[in-house]
Amino acid sequence: MTTLLLVRHGETDWNAERRWQGHADVPLNARGLEQARALGERLSAEPVDAIYSSDLSRARDTAAVVGKRLGVAVVLDADLREIDVGPIEGLTAEEARGFDGWQGEPKEAHAARVLRAVHSIAERHPGERVLVVTHGGSLRRIHEYLDLESGPFENCVVWECVVDSGRLRPVD
Secondary structure: OEEEEEEEOOOEHHHHOOEOOOOOOOOEOHHHHHHHHHHHHHHOOOOOOEEEEOOOHHHHHHHHHHHHHHOOOEEEOHHHOOOOOHHHOOOEHHHHOOOOOOOOOOHHHHHHHHHHHHHHHHHHOOOOEEEEEEOHHHHHHHHHHOOOOOOOOOOOOEEEEEEEOOEEEEOO
């Protein structure tokens, strides 16, 4: 059984402004860096055998701060990226209202790549605890797959799941 500690990256200015980020490479802001440091401190009391992260800087930098604190190298995986939101990238919900229908990456394709990454990570780390730093939309796809209610995910909050005999399930 592999334990996955799933985390949304630290805050960015676009998070604070409630802008769609998608694949935009928006850096952490000062609050996001502090959230990452606090996460590293919280996790220092628990064993973490490996760290994986989306390759987008907001996730990568969150993982790097934690990895430095824990002495664990970060492995980047582009499959953990946020959904590509297409032409609404950088817009607020209000600004995006003028677009007719979803024009970004299909949610099914996003779910497939995120779940592929999660299962691949679990296969590489049987019996270990692995930190996975990703994005709010990616966490929503995992929640939907598990048929869980999916609300907003706060920055740097840890959600624990396990992969047991190839099956992903939440920890109660």
